[in-house]
Amino acid sequence: MVKVEFAMDEMTVDAPEGAKMVDVAKQNGSSVPFGCANGVCGTCITKIVSGNENLSAPGPRESQTLEMFGADDGTHRLLCQCTVHGDVTLDNP
Numbered sequence: 001m002v003k004v005e006f007a008m009d010e011m012t013v014d015a016p017e018g019a020k021m022v023d024v025a026k027q028n029g030s031s032v033p034f035g036c037a038n039g040v041c042g043t044c045i046t047k048i049v050s051g052n053e054n055l056s057a058p059g060p061r062e063s064q065t066l067e068m069f070g071a072d073d074g075t076h077r078l079l080c081q082c083t084v085h086g087d088v089t090l091d092n093p
Contacts, residue, residue, distance in 0.1 A: 005089040006030045007049060017086070021055070021079040032090070037080040042069045044079040047091045052077070054086030 001014040004024055009031050015024045022044070025032045035043035039061040048055070055077060058066070062081040066072040076093060 002054070002084055003087045004084060005049075005087075006032070007089055007091040008032075015084055018083050021077075021082050021084055024084065025079055032079055034080055039065055039078050039081045041065075042071075042078070045069060045071050045076050045093045046079050047093050048075055048077055049089040049091050051086060051088030054088050055082040055084060058082070 002017050003012055004015050005012040013028045022037055032046055033043050035041035042065050062078045
C-alpha cells in the first residue's frame with residue numbers, strides 16, 4: 001500500500017500500488033473534480049506537491065491537455081490519467 005495525501009482535503013489515504021488516481025480520489029471522497037475522465041477536459045488538473053516520480057509517466061494525450069491549459073510545468077497532472085506507485089501529496093492547482 002502507498003500513502004496518497006490530498007492536502008486540499010486534509011486527508012491521507014492508503015491505496016494499492018498501481019491504482020488509478022481517479023479511483024483513489026473518488027473512493028475516498030476527495031474534492032478533486034472529474035469531467036470526461038479521458039484526459040481531454042482538464043477538469044482534474046492537480047498540483048503534485050511531492051512524489052511526482054511515484055506516478056505513471058504522462059502519455060501524449062495528458063501532455064497535450066496540460067500544455068493546452070498552461071499546466072505543463074512538471075508539477076501538475078491529470079488525475080484521471082495516472083496510476084500511483086509510491087507515496088504522493090496532492091493539492092489544488
